[in-house]
Amino acid sequence: MIATTGIDESSVHYRGWRVVLACFLMAFFMFGFGLYGQGVYLAELQRAHGWPGTLVSAASTFSFLLTSVLVIFTDNLLARIGLRSLILCGLTALGASTVMLALMQTPWQLYLAYALMSVGWTGMGTVVIATVLNSWFERRRGLALSLAFNGATCGGIVLVPLLLTLTGSIGFRSAMLAVTMAMVVLVLPVVVIFTGWPAEMSPDSGGRPSGGGAAAPAHSRKALLAQAAFWTMVLPFAIALLAQMGFIVHQVTFLEPLIGRYAAGLAVTIMAAMAVVGRLSLGLFVDRLDPRLASAASMTSQAAALFVIVQSTSPTVLLICCAVYGFSIGNMITFPPLIIQREIGAAAFAAAMGLGTSISGIVSAFGPGIVGLVRSLTGDYTTAFAMCVVLDLVAAGIVLWRPGASGAARRSR
Structure with missing residues (x-):
């Protein structure tokens, strides 16, 4: 694919890096508004x-579950309306969602806004970003994904404090409208100018090389679900993300009685910053690693960090462990596309990413609830986080299992 063109992917003049910039901005606003901004x-x-917290929380859960259903059909949407049109639909839906959040008056509008946010995830989320970058990069694919997905973490680090600051000075409604306008001004021209498939790919191929239509049966969702290899790419990350979401949501509640509110907030900041460092540092050489081994190492490091967190009451040790844990947070969404591309191939990439992201999203959505339930039943977080340690180790074991590829998978390469 890219390798046969003789293009130097390391060159700053390579057009793929401008696509990375577009994907960074998409991730910045999508994750900033769609995930971190929900608090x-x-x-x-x-x-x-004066709405009860359960009403708004239920709307968030509805949005995440709807997103997990819609992303399954990303490959169909790419083939039907094209890459740029899908991204612009996602941008329009996200902008409409945030404007509605600013102006809403009744609860039904809340659920409509969150439904529109799910459409935004479909057009600007993980699957689209991974699919387009997969088509532009081969030798530097890991670095490109790491840089683009750092936009997600930066969205949490920058956008949420910005919203809070603006809300305090000009009010929530004006703050949401102002940041939404900034999103449109920044993202729209970049998407229109920079995004697209490489020249050697057909515009309706969904990221597959021209002439790849003959492999269509190989990337049916039914065929993918029948492959043991596909499940070893999806299930471990779903399990690891379940544990990860559970810890992240309950982190401050666990740490505050031990080290105080300020230090607990510092732990969250350190963890988020280390997620950026982890993506960047690993992105420099991840293309030379076996992504399954690297994934298992990341999951094991999170298990080790959580194990020490449960055992320690030292503020210094707890902060260090949060940093170690954070180092691998971002890579949990960087590794799956690398494994899928290597083992399933380009023809099935969008379908496999959509299906895998859906499964991971549904499973991980239960993480905070399960951790909270175990904590309620046992009276503290020790058993709940010990469960997360076990889940991480189980996930590391599954991702190392390499069942033989099916004939369908081999044909899709």
Whole structure:
């Protein structure tokens, strides 16, 4: 594919790096508004309308579950309406969602806004970003994915404090409208100018080389679900993300009684910063690693960090462990596309990414609830986080299993 063209992917003049910039901005606003910003909406909508927290939280859960269903059909949408049109639909839906959040007056509008946010995830989320970068890069694919997905973490680090600051000075409604306008101004021209498939790919191929239509049966969702190899690419990350989401949501509640509110907030900041460092540092050489081995090492390091967190009460040790844990957080969404591309191939990539992301999203959505339930039943977080340690180790074991590829998978390469 790319390798046969003789193009130097390391050159700053290579057009693929401008596509990376577009994907970074997409991830920045999609994750900033669609994931990290949800805590801001919860607080502000309760304050403005007096709605119970369960109403807003239920809307968030609805959005995540709907997203997990819609992303299954990403490959179909790419083939039907094209890459740029899908991204622009996602941008429009996300912008409409954030404007509605700013202007809403009734609960039904809340659920409509969150449904639109799910459409935004479909057009600007993980699957689209991974699919387009997979088509532009071969030798530097890992670095490209790492740089683009760092936009997700930066969205949490920058966008949420910005929303909170603006809300304090000009109000929630004006803050949401202002940042939405900034998103459109920044993302729209970059998407229109930079995004697209490489010249050697047909515009309706969904990221597959021209002439790849003959492999269509190989990337049916039914065929993928029948492959043991596919499950070893998806299930371990679903399990690891379940544990990861559970820890992240309950991190401050666990740490605050031990080290105080300020230090607990610092732990979250350190963990987020280390997620950026982890993606960048690993991205420099991940293309030379076996992604399954690297995934298992990351999951094991998170298990080790959590094990020490449960045992220690030292502020210094807890902060260090949060940093170690954070180092691998971002890579949990970087590794799956690398494994899928190597073992399933380009023809099935979008279908496999959509299906895998859906499974991981549904499974991981239960992480916070399961950790909270275990904590309620046992009275503390020791058993709940010990469960997360076990889940990480189980995930590391599964990802190292390499069942023989099926004939369908071999044909898709």
